[in-house]
Amino acid sequence: xxxxxxxxxxxxxxxxxxxxxxxxxxxxxxxxxxxxxxxxxxxxxxxxxxxxxxxxxxxxxxxxxxxxxxxxxxxxxxxxxxxxxxxxxxxxxxxxxxxxxxxxxxxxxxxxxxxxxxxxxxxx
Amino acid sequence: xxxxxxxxxxxxxxxxxxxxxxxxxxxxxxxxxxxxxxxxxxxxxxxxxxxxxxxxxxxxxxxxxxxxxxxxxxxxxxxxxxxxxxxxxxxxxxxxxxxxxxxxxxxxxxxxxxxxxxxxxxxxxxxxxxxxxxxxxxxxxxxxxxxxxxxxxxxxxxxxxxxxxxxxxxxxxxxxxxxxxxxxxxxxxxxxxxxxxxxxxxxxxxxxxxxxxxxxxxxxxxxxxxxxxxxxxxxxxxxxxxxxxxxxx
Numbered sequence: 001x002x003x004x005x006x007x008x009x010x011x012x013x014x015x016x017x018x019x020x021x022x023x024x025x026x027x028x029x030x031x032x033x034x035x036x037x038x039x040x041x042x043x044x045x046x047x048x049x050x051x052x053x054x055x056x057x058x059x060x061x062x063x064x065x066x067x068x069x070x071x072x073x074x075x076x077x078x079x080x081x082x083x084x085x086x087x088x089x090x091x092x093x094x095x096x097x098x099x100x101x102x103x104x105x106x107x108x109x110x111x112x113x114x115x116x117x118x119x120x121x122x123x124x
Numbered sequence: 125x126x127x128x129x130x131x132x133x134x135x136x137x138x139x140x141x142x143x144x145x146x147x148x149x150x151x152x153x154x155x156x157x158x159x160x161x162x163x164x165x166x167x168x169x170x171x172x173x174x175x176x177x178x179x180x181x182x183x184x185x186x187x188x189x190x191x192x193x194x195x196x197x198x199x200x201x202x203x204x205x206x207x208x209x210x211x212x213x214x215x216x217x218x219x220x221x222x223x224x225x226x227x228x229x230x231x232x233x234x235x236x237x238x239x240x241x242x243x244x245x246x247x248x249x250x251x252x253x254x255x256x257x258x259x260x261x262x263x264x265x266x267x268x269x270x271x272x273x274x275x276x277x278x279x280x281x282x283x284x285x286x287x288x289x290x291x292x293x294x295x296x297x298x299x300x301x302x303x304x305x306x307x308x309x310x311x312x313x314x315x316x317x318x319x320x321x322x323x324x325x326x327x328x329x330x331x332x333x334x335x336x337x338x339x340x341x342x343x344x345x346x347x348x349x350x351x352x353x354x355x356x357x358x359x360x361x362x363x364x365x366x367x368x369x370x371x372x373x
Binding site: 014016017020023024027106107108109110111112 | 191192195196224225226227228229230231232233234
């Protein structure tokens with residue numbers, strides 16, 4: 001892995017979405033690491049030291065909000081983008097209150113994801 | 125019980141008849157070859173389907189770059205060129221590649237892929253496939269028309285709601301919800317009369333995908349079939365309705 005590249009850690013259990021996100025982030029100069037559930041979020045974040053985390057809300061094992069809660073309790077301040085198909089205000093509020101930095105809906109819009117990246121990360 | 129009793133009775137008659145050794149041997153041989161033939165058929169069936177799946181996966185790899193070009197916001201000509209069928213029979217594969225990508229995208233890449241699908245005639249193809257004999261072809265056609273948001277397909281999809289098979293009914297409902305034309309909402313409410321009760325919450329959720337026009341349809345479905353909506357499900361739907369009333373997430 002190129003040491004100069006920023007790392008994005010993607011928690012997503014759908015293979016097609018992982019493929020699209022992988023292409024999206026690789027085109028923007030990120031090295032992509034992915035996991036299919038949030039159970040080992042803390043350990044993975046500690047091991048890989050990502051610059052950004054993209055988290056699905058609904059996953060096997062631990063859900064995205066619980067995983068973000070675990071990260072924040074451990075003092076991890078990595079920006080987290082929640083990417084989910086759940087369009088309810090209550091889920092959004094819960095995710096943001098737990099420590100997610102942004103809450104984006106699926107199907108994902110690359111333009112919106114670009115804008116969110118620009119607001120969360122300094123230019124790479 | 126009656127079939128078991130019948131079998132036992134038949135066995136008893138057979139034993140009392142005391143068939144000759146040659147009859148027993150012939151019957152055993154016949155049974156043996158029947159099992160061999162069935163096993164061979166099953167193996168060939170599995171081999172055919174796994175080979176077909178591998179072939180389609182390998183063909184799909186040729187067309188996935190079109191999705192990457194759309195994500196890179198390349199020109200429409202390049203995207204369409206990447207989607208042109210290279211071999212007879214690839215149109216099906218291209219449709220699958222597009223459906224799978226468009227299911228997860230919105231914004232400019234979605235629009236570019238949709239335009240490409242329209243120009244390559246995939247929409248017309250999917251509409252023809254609604255009349256296909258094979259169940260899976262009709263199902264995939266409905267899915268494609270939904271992802272492609274083909275408003276012209278709404279009347280055909282409403283007609284498809286009268287299909288006997290539940291998976292086709294549900295496919296038509298999902299496609300209509302994806303297209304989002306409010307003209308389909310009366311058909312949604314009518315579909316509640318033909319769906320089994322456990323599917324009615326799903327129907328009401330799909331009605332909400334139409335946005336504000338779907339709220340009334342969802343309420344009507346809930347009011348007409350209250351027993352199909354236990355408290356937890358009603359709470360979720362009310363949350364979704366409040367979401368629509370209150371604005372964006």
